Amino acid sequence: MARAISNKRKAINTMAAWSLGLLIFFPILWIAILSFKTEIDAIKGPLDVLSATWTLESYSAVQERSDYLKHFTNSVIISLGSTLLGLLIAIPAAWAMAFVPARRTKDVLMWMLSTKMLPPVGVLIPIYLIFRDTGLLDTRIGLVLVLMLINLPIIIWMLYTYFREIPGEILEAARMDGASLGKEVLYVLTPMAIPGMASTVLLNIILSWNEAFWTLNLTAAKAAPLTAFIASYSSPEGLFYAKLSAASIMAIAPILIMGWFSQKQLVRGLTFGAVK
Amino acid sequence: MSIKRTLLGMAITAATLTALAASASAEELTIATVNNADMIIMQKLSPEWEQKTGNKLNWVVLEENVLRQRVTTDIATKGGSFDVVTIGAYETPIWGEKGWLNTLNDLGDGYDYPDIFEPVRNGLSVKDNLYAVPFYAESSFTFYRKDLFEKAGIEVGKDQITYDQFAEMVAKLHDPDNGIYGTCQRGKAGWGENMAFIGPMVNAFGGRWFDMDWQPQLTSEPWKKAINYYVDLLTQYGPPGAPANGHNENRALFADGKCATWIDATSAAGYIYNPKDSRVADKTGFFQAPKEVTDKGTGWFWAWALAIPSSSTKVDAAKDFLKWATSKEYIAMVGEKEGWVAAPPGTRASTYANPKYQEAAPFADTVKNAILATNPADPTLEKVPYTGVQFVAIPEFQGIGNYVGQQISAALAGQQSVDQALENAQQFAVREMTKAGYIK
Numbered sequence: 001m002a003r004a005i006s007n008k009r010k011a012i013n014t015m016a017a018w019s020l021g022l023l024i025f026f027p028i029l030w031i032a033i034l035s036f037k038t039e040i041d042a043i044k045g046p047l048d049v050l051s052a053t054w055t056l057e058s059y060s061a062v063q064e065r066s067d068y069l070k071h072f073t074n075s076v077i078i079s080l081g082s083t084l085l086g087l088l089i090a091i092p093a094a095w096a097m098a099f100v101p102a103r104r105t106k107d108v109l110m111w112m113l114s115t116k117m118l119p120p121v122g123v124l125i126p127i128y129l130i131f132r133d134t135g136l137l138d139t140r141i142g143l144v145l146v147l148m149l150i151n152l153p154i155i156i157w158m159l160y161t162y163f164r165e166i167p168g169e170i171l172e173a174a175r176m177d178g179a180s181l182g183k184e185v186l187y188v189l190t191p192m193a194i195p196g197m198a199s200t201v202l203l204n205i206i207l208s209w210n211e212a213f214w215t216l217n218l219t220a221a222k223a224a225p226l227t228a229f230i231a232s233y234s235s236p237e238g239l240f241y242a243k244l245s246a247a248s249i250m251a252i253a254p255i256l257i258m259g260w261f262s263q264k265q266l267v268r269g270l271t272f273g274a275v276k
Numbered sequence: 277m278s279i280k281r282t283l284l285g286m287a288i289t290a291a292t293l294t295a296l297a298a299s300a301s302a303e304e305l306t307i308a309t310v311n312n313a314d315m316i317i318m319q320k321l322s323p324e325w326e327q328k329t330g331n332k333l334n335w336v337v338l339e340e341n342v343l344r345q346r347v348t349t350d351i352a353t354k355g356g357s358f359d360v361v362t363i364g365a366y367e368t369p370i371w372g373e374k375g376w377l378n379t380l381n382d383l384g385d386g387y388d389y390p391d392i393f394e395p396v397r398n399g400l401s402v403k404d405n406l407y408a409v410p411f412y413a414e415s416s417f418t419f420y421r422k423d424l425f426e427k428a429g430i431e432v433g434k435d436q437i438t439y440d441q442f443a444e445m446v447a448k449l450h451d452p453d454n455g456i457y458g459t460c461q462r463g464k465a466g467w468g469e470n471m472a473f474i475g476p477m478v479n480a481f482g483g484r485w486f487d488m489d490w491q492p493q494l495t496s497e498p499w500k501k502a503i504n505y506y507v508d509l510l511t512q513y514g515p516p517g518a519p520a521n522g523h524n525e526n527r528a529l530f531a532d533g534k535c536a537t538w539i540d541a542t543s544a545a546g547y548i549y550n551p552k553d554s555r556v557a558d559k560t561g562f563f564q565a566p567k568e569v570t571d572k573g574t575g576w577f578w579a580w581a582l583a584i585p586s587s588s589t590k591v592d593a594a595k596d597f598l599k600w601a602t603s604k605e606y607i608a609m610v611g612e613k614e615g616w617v618a619a620p621p622g623t624r625a626s627t628y629a630n631p632k633y634q635e636a637a638p639f640a641d642t643v644k645n646a647i648l649a650t651n652p653a654d655p656t657l658e659k660v661p662y663t664g665v666q667f668v669a670i671p672e673f674q675g676i677g678n679y680v681g682q683q684i685s686a687a688l689a690g691q692q693s694v695d696q697a698l699e700n701a702q703q704f705a706v707r708e709m710t711k712a713g714y715i716k
Binding site: 132228235 | 319337338341346350353357358528532
């Protein structure tokens, strides 16, 4: 039987949740407000900023100076490409580790995760040289590959955790009914793991979309995604706060909208298996 | 009929060949640059050059420090991603000496080299080889509020004042109850932020970064005096939150009428003088950055310049662009199209001789004199083995300058004493210089 919670307690919890939510969201809200102000108003004190007139001039300035569509297209291709390619490799890997574990499976999983502990700048020069020699510098395919490799440990770990929640007996039953390995994965495992896979896909798209080290260091003019678009408005000399804010909002808007519409799947996936 | 057909055929062939030749010679250049007002204008006007030559420019605009890291990686690995890069007076001699840049001594007869100010040309050269052509150059000077000075009864003479006299002025002007702070100076840590101001100030107090044996001098008397002066000045007469204020923050504060004085880049004068951006456009005056025991190295020297990495395969087209973007004609075009106050400052004598520029920029002569007074090859009272006024042109300086900047910023914030900050800075500098092989 569910524990009875008093109305007062409920109100306190709701208030606390809203306050925390607002606190986390505040930087984005402030960026959004600054993006609708003039440069000179954007640097004033908080109260003066709020009372200053609202304008779209920063958005039109950004639009005039930069090719938003090109950066947006690059971001979409790079984040979707790296996530889908990652899934192709991660699903068989996670299946093998979840359903046919070997003696060292746990060690392999830990080793994969340990690659995330290396600071990226430590491998910048070797990767840059490989990219230079293979002609991958400033190409979308190069970024798809590198982001896929960077996120692969997370994809495998997430899928492994979800697959472990699925009873092996169901797969065995499918096998007894004569299903091949491919059919077992495609028709039995995948439908059951859809919520988990959906959240893996969403989380990895977000991670790839926001990745700003490799996307800045391995691109120049052609493959630069929205992270480079934002970086072009940051400056230690000159006032670009409003334009930088407008560029930031334009860059994060697609991923925010996607996150908003898919929040149910995202939350369901992330808490999948938590309540047993 | 057949003659007509033959002529027509020949005409078509000729047209096709011309078109093919044009498309074959057209180059696509990638240019990496910082984000500042002058570069935005250049980006806006560059279609003129593209139309004239048939070449195309791809712009990569990045924040200064990101750009520095990005371009260094590409040039050091000979990645060849960029054909033209925007670099500063700090990198140019280092990279030029390493052979990372093409020399630019041969931009053609039409390119007026002698017209470029000598300190600017020297700052971008190594052993008589020019490795970058200046897009704009700056020194530092004092911005002051004429109305507040008049109210406080302070007269500004023609002679260079001392930092002690400057502190006396600032004390009289400080009026926080009415939202006026005596002085706004850089406090944000970084070799290009607080150290850009502190470097020339230490020079004025008779200090230097290294002695002739490359031994760091950060705990010497001049450094102690200068940093104590700086911390006291900003603590007593600076705005709240001074340790977090960099160039941009102070520029905004001064433009908003909150600062009585500000020692910073001459290139900010155009902004402060523009009534669209500044509330003090008609109330601002300028004088030289103060001296103390010496007047050597009291104003910094900086230039943003365009260079061609040796890894570029399109050197001829890149040189043609550089020639266009740093020419007298380009400056004139900016003056005509964007207004003379927006013309790239600090690089050419012809700009300062132009009556239209002098009229639009009343600060022109002060800026010119400040730039001409700089001598990066002899910046300090005592002899030094390095060049650079507010920086030391060695690769290790970025790391050392940033660390020293952090220590001084922490002292300004009251997190440690000045002596402790300088002691830490000295230890770090000795360690880095020993590691790099300067100290045996």
